[in-house]
Amino acid sequence: MLQITLTQLEQIKTHAVKTYPEECCGLLLGNNKLVQQVWSTENSWSGEIFNTPEGSKGNRFSIAPQTMLEVSKKARQLNLNIIGIYHSHPDHPPQPSEYDRAIAHQGYSYVIISLTQGQPEKILSWVLDENRQFHPEEIMTI
Numbered sequence: 001m002l003q004i005t006l007t008q009l010e011q012i013k014t015h016a017v018k019t020y021p022e023e024c025c026g027l028l029l030g031n032n033k034l035v036q037q038v039w040s041t042e043n044s045w046s047g048e049i050f051n052t053p054e055g056s057k058g059n060r061f062s063i064a065p066q067t068m069l070e071v072s073k074k075a076r077q078l079n080l081n082i083i084g085i086y087h088s089h090p091d092h093p094p095q096p097s098e099y100d101r102a103i104a105h106q107g108y109s110y111v112i113i114s115l116t117q118g119q120p121e122k123i124l125s126w127v128l129d130e131n132r133q134f135h136p137e138e139i140m141t142i
Helices: 006-019 065-077 098-103
Strands: 002-004 025-031 034-041 081-090 109-116 119-128 134-137 139-141
Touching (some): 006 034, 006 081, 006 109, 006 119, 025 065, 034 081
Parallel strands (some): 002 034, 002 139, 081 109
Antiparallel strands (some): 025 034, 025 081, 109 119, 119 134
């Protein structure tokens, strides 16, 4: 169960609305499934990096390795960990895509917010099992 405040959920919604129609993305910092900071990042998706002409920032996201490294260092300084990744699905349900599964790592919470015509609709969280299958994770607002 992921624990997050309403203010942090609003931060994710605001980021998603601001970047619509592109996907937003960011990191969740905390410990033991308790989110203590939401860290918005730039969507650095580029088909060239992934060697695929398919997709765009409208249906793909990526967090640059340098950004992951910098946020990880800052989290450690605060005695926190990266416990999850969030991103948006513009005009699509908050279900993980095959691309989401391909880039996911076990142990993180994956929060996905869906938007319809730029308005937030639903937020779900997912976890990846040892067979690389996503399962819903309860979100508890605190």
